[in-house]
Amino acid sequence: MTKTLILDHIKNYLKIKHDKDFALYLGIKQNTLSAWKSRDVIDYELVMEKCPFLNGDWLLRNGEGEMLKEEALRKINSISEGEIIKAEIRKLISELKSEMNNKIKKSEEKLLAGMFSIHTLIEVLLEMNEDINIEDIKKAGELEDPKEYLKYLEKFEKS
Structure with missing residues (x-):
């Protein structure tokens, strides 16, 4: 799997539709994300920092194996999307x-x-x-x- 496909899988998992929004999520400029895709490279450290739910092996092995860490999979299976959104809102309100x-x-x-x-x-x-x-x-x-x-x-x- 190419790095571009890996990035697209992550973007889709996050339910992000546009590259500009994905770049914002990662904390980078859109042209940086475009450069990664055109050069078929990924800043692994940054992606893992911004997406701690990802299985590092999946990322390093070009998309082979499970995309998510086991603990992330368990949480996702046990927590509804509404609860996740509420938790994020609580965090933002606290900040x-x-x-x-x-x-x-x-x-x-x-x-x-x-x-x-x-x-x-x-x-x-x-x-x-x-x-x-x-x-x-x-x-x-x-x-x-x-x-x-x-x-x-x-x-x-x-x-």
């Missing part, structure tokens, strides 16, 4: 949750850092002048430019 939690944590850290700087400014203002009112505090919270902070603080130093 997305983890990514979102990381983004939320970073956002919270930025928010806390911003709140700390506003609170620090308010504390400085209060220490400098006991006659500061809520409007002064609101004004301080609206300032964004550090130069504006300094000018604002000078106002209270002179009081």
Whole structure:
């Protein structure tokens, strides 16, 4: 069996119809897959990494013997396609949750850092002048430019 036929068997097993989608599954460019087929070569290491269900002997012996590992065959026979899809969806959801939690944590850290700087400014203002009112505090919270902070603080130093 040619390498092209082996690749096509794997693609068919995965129920992938187009080479561009198969290349995406393998994590390579479509022209790389086309080059493999035209040269009748396979990157065995990559294919085994991306398709751990394959029987390595089948791959190395040009398609002779069983295509799938015995454990993969047992799982396939005992698990429905729907369960496999559900498991893949659960895995993707878990990965997305983890990514979102990381983004939320970073956002919270930025928010806390911003709140700390506003609170620090308010504390400085209060220490400098006991006659500061809520409007002064609101004004301080609206300032964004550090130069504006300094000018604002000078106002209270002179009081």
